[in-house]
Amino acid sequence: MKKQDFFSELGDYLEIDNLKESSNLELTSMSILSVIALVDENFDKQLNASDLKALKSVSGLMNLIGVENFAE
Amino acid sequence: MNTLSFQGIDIVAVAASVPKTIVRNEEFAKQLFPDEVSLQKTIETIGVKERRVTSNLICSSDLCFAAAEKLITECEIDRSEIDVVIFVSQTPDYRIPATAILLQNKLGLSKQTIAFDVNLGCSGYVYGLSIAYSFANNAGVRKVLLLVGDTPTKFTSENDKSSALLFGDAGTATLIQKTCSETVTSFNLFSDGGGSSSLIIKGGAYRNQSNADSFTLETDEDGNVRHSEQLYMNGGEIFNFTLREVSKSIHQLLELQRIEIADIDQFVFHQANKFMIDFLCKKIKIAPEKFLNSLENFGNTSAASIPLTLVVNRERNFNQVMLSGFGVGLSWGNCCTNISNAKILNLIEI
Structure with a gap:
């Protein structure tokens, strides 16, 4: 998935504008559900809820998904 | 072997009851969510606008009793023909004795009745049906009364954002018997105790007995306040489990029945929350009109949610249905059957 498409889709799911790789990201219980859904749908992968809870940034989320899944 | 198959045994009637008291989340949660936008977003995500809540005077068994009385009366069931009573719940009247035995007496059933409880939540209706069908499959058993009810509002903290707006109370009764119909009913059932900590009440039973500290309120990292005898729910892990296991298990049962998604007329899932079941439907590719x-209006009523959903949607013409229960345990199971001849009675309030 192209990075820009991912930022845009993540922003839509979380209702946050202008997300980028360096953006801070702290997920609530509700937004964790959204991210699990997004990742399942787009990467056919399931992320541990406690890992998502500990996230601090968009780049951290990309690392959990696997950087090999993203293109410029 | 986790699959069961039956022919010539059917659900003949379903009834449900709910408490009269309605709690509207918009008003109930004003203090818990001082930010109006956040409250509306939460209500929209979980899909629960209002719930039915019991007073301290009403137990799950009372709701099931009311549903059973309605079913027995309206369907003119001879009480002496009810050979088995199964009560599925996580909110029994007492720790001992089993509530099903109290209900045998209260319903005026014979002392020859087989009566016992099953401690299951979200998967409880499907498991209960599988047990009822197994009994009904025996020559000596005429009718099985399956009573499935829960009052989760009694064990949920009003100050826990993850669960306070979600749960409602309900009780149901389902009658199962041999009909000599051509209907084939299949079940597949699963368990994963490795996920038990995702949805749990840790205190109050025998691993962690009630003591002076049991009701000390603790605040978790999300600001949710609860004591050890109230429900803890990790919504993210439950969602992961649902995505990982439920869709796969439904496809397995369809293969066993040699039918396809398109052959199912109605899907009735445990009413976990809107976000979760909408996503599950999307993943399984279920047409919205079939769901x-x-x-x-009733929230997540735990084990009662599947039969309550049948009753609430009784105007629909039910045919081939897929019933799917999943959650606490972790425990999950599916039942594929045809209920076109079942009497689905109107909802009662007590």
């Missing part, structure tokens, strides 16, 4: 729900 039934009762979340908006």
